[in-house]
Amino acid sequence: MNRIKKEFYQNSAVDLAPALLGKLLCRNIEGEIYKHRVTETECYFGESDTACHAHKGKTERTKILYEEGGIAYIYLCYGIHSLLNIVTGEKGFPQAVLIRGIEGYIGPGRLTKHLQIDRNLNGEDLVFSKKLWLEDDGFTPHYKVSKRVGIDYASEEDRNRPWRFIVD
DNA sequence: AAAGTGATCATG
DNA sequence: ATGATCACTTTG
Numbered sequence: 001m002n003r004i005k006k007e008f009y010q011n012s013a014v015d016l017a018p019a020l021l022g023k024l025l026c027r028n029i030e031g032e033i034y035k036h037r038v039t040e041t042e043c044y045f046g047e048s049d050t051a052c053h054a055h056k057g058k059t060e061r062t063k064i065l066y067e068e069g070g071i072a073y074i075y076l077c078y079g080i081h082s083l084l085n086i087v088t089g090e091k092g093f094p095q096a097v098l099i100r101g102i103e104g105y106i107g108p109g110r111l112t113k114h115l116q117i118d119r120n121l122n123g124e125d126l127v128f129s130k131k132l133w134l135e136d137d138g139f140t141p142h143y144k145v146s147k148r149v150g151i152d153y154a155s156e157e158d159r160n161r162p163w164r165f166i167v168d
Numbered sequence: 169a170a171a172g173t174g175a176t177c178a179t180g
Numbered sequence: 181a182t183g184a185t186c187a188c189t190t191t192g
Contacts, residue, residue: 079173109188
């Protein structure tokens with residue numbers, strides 16, 4: 001088993017979003033283990049990023065983004081969809097990578113539905129968890145870069161950042 | 169194109 | 181306590 005270790009997560013979300021492409025998202029549901037390769041990510045970086053949930057500062061919901069990298073940030077979007085993020089970097093600087101797609105399940109809300117990931121797993125430690133973790137089997141795919149989606153509320157500068165990463 | 173759905177946060 | 185907002189998906 002090649003579970004991704006703590007140090008891997010102690011980097012910038014901007015670098016980790018592309019680095020997470022091709023890694024295996026692993027989920028244990030009542031003893032049944034599912035592994036899917038990550039195919040699409042986006043990064044959200046710091047309070048200065050007006051698209052990042054933490055751009056208004058630390059609140060009950062966003063405090064988890066300020067933790068040390070290597071844990072899950074999961075929130076309910078539009079009252080329907082659970083979205084999975086990987087918190088990254090040093091403690092105190094909020095940043096995360098949104099997992100937007102895996103092999104077979106494109107779309108941030110669809111993959112969480114399939115893997116039964118919801119807010120019960122918010123804060124799950126991906127380094128030690130038996131329910132949710134990431135593995136590296138050495139595969140590094142080619143990918144393309146584009147703008148983030150669904151963030152019309154952000155500043156023009158932030159909307160235009162090339163922070164979405166998709167496997168070819 | 170538009171609804172569906174509920175946690176979250178700012179306002180009062 | 182109330183209301184606006186929202187890192188989406190499905191259906192027509």
